[in-house]
Amino acid sequence: MTPKRALITGITGQDGMYLAELLLAKGYDVHGLVHGEHNPQADLVRRVIPGVRLLTGDLTDLPSLMRALTVSEPHEVYNLGAISFVQFSWENPLITTEVTAVGVLNLLEAIRMHCEGDVRRIRFFQASTSEMFGRVQESPQRETTYLAPRSPYGVAKVFGHQMTVNYRQKHGMHASSGILFNHESPRRGPEFVTRKVTRGVARIHLGLQDSLHLGNLDARRDWGFAGDYVHAMWLMLQQDEPDDYVVATGVSHSIRDLLDVAFARIGVHDWTPYVVEDAEFARTPEKNVLVGDATRAREVLGWEPTIDFAGLVNLMVDHDVAEQQGSAHEPPEGRGRPDPGA
Numbered sequence: 001m002t003p004k005r006a007l008i009t010g011i012t013g014q015d016g017m018y019l020a021e022l023l024l025a026k027g028y029d030v031h032g033l034v035h036g037e038h039n040p041q042a043d044l045v046r047r048v049i050p051g052v053r054l055l056t057g058d059l060t061d062l063p064s065l066m067r068a069l070t071v072s073e074p075h076e077v078y079n080l081g082a083i084s085f086v087q088f089s090w091e092n093p094l095i096t097t098e099v100t101a102v103g104v105l106n107l108l109e110a111i112r113m114h115c116e117g118d119v120r121r122i123r124f125f126q127a128s129t130s131e132m133f134g135r136v137q138e139s140p141q142r143e144t145t146y147l148a149p150r151s152p153y154g155v156a157k158v159f160g161h162q163m164t165v166n167y168r169q170k171h172g173m174h175a176s177s178g179i180l181f182n183h184e185s186p187r188r189g190p191e192f193v194t195r196k197v198t199r200g201v202a203r204i205h206l207g208l209q210d211s212l213h214l215g216n217l218d219a220r221r222d223w224g225f226a227g228d229y230v231h232a233m234w235l236m237l238q239q240d241e242p243d244d245y246v247v248a249t250g251v252s253h254s255i256r257d258l259l260d261v262a263f264a265r266i267g268v269h270d271w272t273p274y275v276v277e278d279a280e281f282a283r284t285p286e287k288n289v290l291v292g293d294a295t296r297a298r299e300v301l302g303w304e305p306t307i308d309f310a311g312l313v314n315l316m317v318d319h320d321v322a323e324q325q326g327s328a329h330e331p332p333e334g335r336g337r338p339d340p341g342a
């Protein structure tokens with residue numbers, strides 16, 4: 001039997017890498033889209049996941065997407081590419097819109113043209129986000145919760161989400177959208193708060209850093225493990241009918257909780273001497289609690305998160321201690337689904 005083929009945009013991000021590993025393990029041929037001429041992240045993907053075939057292309061460049069579809073002839077396309085740091089989107093709203101919003105439309109159009117009337121030939125996944133809920137109207141948030149984004153990133157994601165829904169309804173595309181709450185891993189970029197904390201804690205433990213400067217310590221998020229979330233993406237594309245699903249743990253924690261767990265891992269039970277509240281990292285007051293209700297994903301997809309908050313934070317601290325000691329640069333294969341108690 002010929003293997004299934006998949007095309008992943010955003011292959012150099014944490015989700016792209018976990019998804020590529022999952023699909024390769026299932027026997028897929030996996031192509032990944034990489035933008036830029038000498039993208040240093042591409043070398044990382046080549047090294048860590050040698051089975052992936054990389055293609056150059058950009059979500060803002062329709063011909064490059066058409067070419068990627070022709071070369072890869074995918075059964076499944078996962079759109080994980082985006083400018084995803086919320087603060088950056090305030091400083092760079094136009095490029096955020098071009099990539100994170102119009103990029104989705106480019107990809108949907110490329111698929112529609114490529115399939116020449118037989119749009120069900122390719123199944124499409126769009127990575128939507130809890131940031132679409134912004135000024136939340138109900139808690140926990142569900143697929144039907146009103147969308148009230150509060151950043152250029154959130155607005156751009158609403159555009160991509162609604163386009164996905166519209167292409168499904170108008171063109172009959174098998175297009176699904178995962179409304180993903182925060183998901184983290186040792187592969188998370190250090191600008192995001194979980195990795196900033198676990199990396200900082202590791203460096204403090206090793207005497208490489210004295211303090212950790214953070215924004216609002218009372219901010220709360222629903223944090224899960226990225227490896228679990230890519231499994232939900234794959235499950236969505238295996239359904240007979242496309243749909244939208246919230247993917248979340250349903251449990252919210254504060255930055256203080258994050259600090260409690262991360263510092264405890266290195267044996268520190270009072271972190272106050274090490275943490276500085278710094279206005280530079282504070283956002284406009286975040287009174288709303290983002291927490292997801294993933295009932296539909298559980299009931300229809302049979303999806304369950306496998307790693308809880310403490311397991312995730314411990315995993316990240318352990319990785320960062322090893323990395324800062326110079327003994328690890330990437331979680332080796334096989335650590336994608338660690339022991340929750342690790």
Ligand code: F7E
Binds near residue numbers: 084087130131192283
């Ligand atoms: O912030 C607070 C900050 O930057 C989380 C992206 O993947 O998830 C991510 O977006 C919370 C916020 O992620 C610092 O104010 C406090 O309340 O890790 P973050 P995010 O903005 O929630 C969603 C689902 C996405 O879709 C996004 O693409 O932590 N916070 N102090 C801080 N955040 C940062 N970054 N740095 C701090 O020093």
